[in-house]
Amino acid sequence: MAWRxxxxxxxxxxxxxxxxxxxxxxxxSAYFAYEYFTxxxxxxxxxxxxxxxxxxxxxxxxxxxxxxxxYEILASLKAQPHIVxxxxxxKNGDLFTHYPRDLTQxxxxxxxxxxxxxxxDSYLVGVEPIVQLDNQLGTLYLKSDLGAMYSRLKLYGSIxxxxxxxxxxxxxxxxxRMQQAITRPILSLANTAKAISExxxxxxxxNKLGNDELGLLTDAFNHMLTEILERNQKIQAxxxxxxxxxxxxxxxxxxxxxxxxxxxxxxxxxLRAPLRSIDGYSRxxxxxxxxxLDDEGQRVLNIIIKNALKMGRLIDDLLAxxxxxxxxxxxxxxxxxxxxxxxxxxxxxxxxxxELCIAIHPMPKVEGDSAMMRxxxxxxxxxxxxxxxxxxxxxxxxxxxxxxxxxxxxxKDNGAGFDMRYYDKLFGVFQRLHSESEFEGTGVGLALVHRxxxxxxxxxxxxxxxxxxxxxxxSLPVSDSDANKNHKE
Numbered sequence: 001m002a003w004r005x006x007x008x009x010x011x012x013x014x015x016x017x018x019x020x021x022x023x024x025x026x027x028x029s030a031y032f033a034y035e036y037f038t039x040x041x042x043x044x045x046x047x048x049x050x051x052x053x054x055x056x057x058x059x060x061x062x063x064x065x066x067x068x069x070x071y072e073i074l075a076s077l078k079a080q081p082h083i084v085x086x087x088x089x090x091k092n093g094d095l096f097t098h099y100p101r102d103l104t105q106x107x108x109x110x111x112x113x114x115x116x117x118x119x120x121d122s123y124l125v126g127v128e129p130i131v132q133l134d135n136q137l138g139t140l141y142l143k144s145d146l147g148a149m150y151s152r153l154k155l156y157g158s159i160x161x162x163x164x165x166x167x168x169x170x171x172x173x174x175x176x177r178m179q180q181a182i183t184r185p186i187l188s189l190a191n192t193a194k195a196i197s198e199x200x201x202x203x204x205x206x207n208k209l210g211n212d213e214l215g216l217l218t219d220a221f222n223h224m225l226t227e228i229l230e231r232n233q234k235i236q237a238x239x240x241x242x243x244x245x246x247x248x249x250x251x252x253x254x255x256x257x258x259x260x261x262x263x264x265x266x267x268x269x270x271l272r273a274p275l276r277s278i279d280g281y282s283r284x285x286x287x288x289x290x291x292x293l294d295d296e297g298q299r300v301l302n303i304i305i306k307n308a309l310k311m312g313r314l315i316d317d318l319l320a321x322x323x324x325x326x327x328x329x330x331x332x333x334x335x336x337x338x339x340x341x342x343x344x345x346x347x348x349x350x351x352x353x354x355e356l357c358i359a360i361h362p363m364p365k366v367e368g369d370s371a372m373m374r375x376x377x378x379x380x381x382x383x384x385x386x387x388x389x390x391x392x393x394x395x396x397x398x399x400x401x402x403x404x405x406x407x408x409x410x411x412k413d414n415g416a417g418f419d420m421r422y423y424d425k426l427f428g429v430f431q432r433l434h435s436e437s438e439f440e441g442t443g444v445g446l447a448l449v450h451r452x453x454x455x456x457x458x459x460x461x462x463x464x465x466x467x468x469x470x471x472x473x474x475s476l477p478v479s480d481s482d483a484n485k486n487h488k489e
Contacts, residue, residue, distance in 0.1 A: 074099035361399030388415025
């Protein structure tokens, strides 16, 4: 587990134990090193004192050439169990006698060097001159093991380990008590924050366990909760008021929409009767009195018939637009390519320009309302034909592209196009970007397309350039079966 993921109780306890243990280990190490070097110096001093005594007592034995006396002096070293070897050399450097007797001469150096004491190969070796009245009679050689020092160091090591163990145990007990006193307020804050996060209950308050910095933090935390609670209450009251206003406005809009739909239907229905009368009497005038009218009368009569037909188409478009808003979708799997070919065939049959070129690219199937989608294709393709018929070689392309979770269908022409500065008016009711004298139309077709595609969960947009054509796009969601198929591929 990473250090940042360890609970704060363990972090604090480990920090205290590591700190106290490090300080204690450093202190004991310093003490151990001090004792080690001090004991080495003490050992050297003790052996040098012993060497001086032995050397002083050996002067007579060397002066009278008494090897037995010299050995007796060395034999007194039995009282020093750490002396492993001792020998006396005469003034010529030859071995005079040695201790203990069972050691061979090869255990002693052939010649001794200058006087002094030094450590060599886990032993302390000392060379002491035997002098009488400034006359050196010989040399004393002493060799002592370091058993005493090692025993003492083992004792010190045991004491140090015991002290460290007791100290760490004491530090653990103290740190446990200390960390509880420190972490209890923090854990209380953490538990309170967790409870608030899980239950979204801002009435909960953290317990204050002291007047230190953590106590101040607890007060600030509780004060913050109070402010949040008050703000939430204000927001809830505002939201309730806003929801009530929205509900009231929605109800008003629904009533207005119902009134508008009823009005639209009534107006459309009521307008049909006089239009039928106008159309009927106009036809009577054409059949019975057309030849009797002068040119101006015939022109006016044709205008009346033309506008009556236009008014009829406008009423039909308004009723269709109104029905789309109320009509429920009846989705089936549509063969968009086949449906497009049917619509194109019907529209081509009504066109006199035989040079019209319509290219239909492969299109995938999609879920949708058959009648509504046919209406969409009819409006877009008829618009493309209408706005491109003044071109010498009108070309229309119809196809589809897959984009993420949608199929994007398009209808592209090389006709009159439009100015993108007026794009916002394109899909509005009764909004036209061309004059009536240039291209006929009611201004409802694209608004109807927009409403149908929106009901299908898609979007409609367009791109165009004046005299260079336009491309209208509409997107439809990919069906679940197609989405799974594409995902596997």
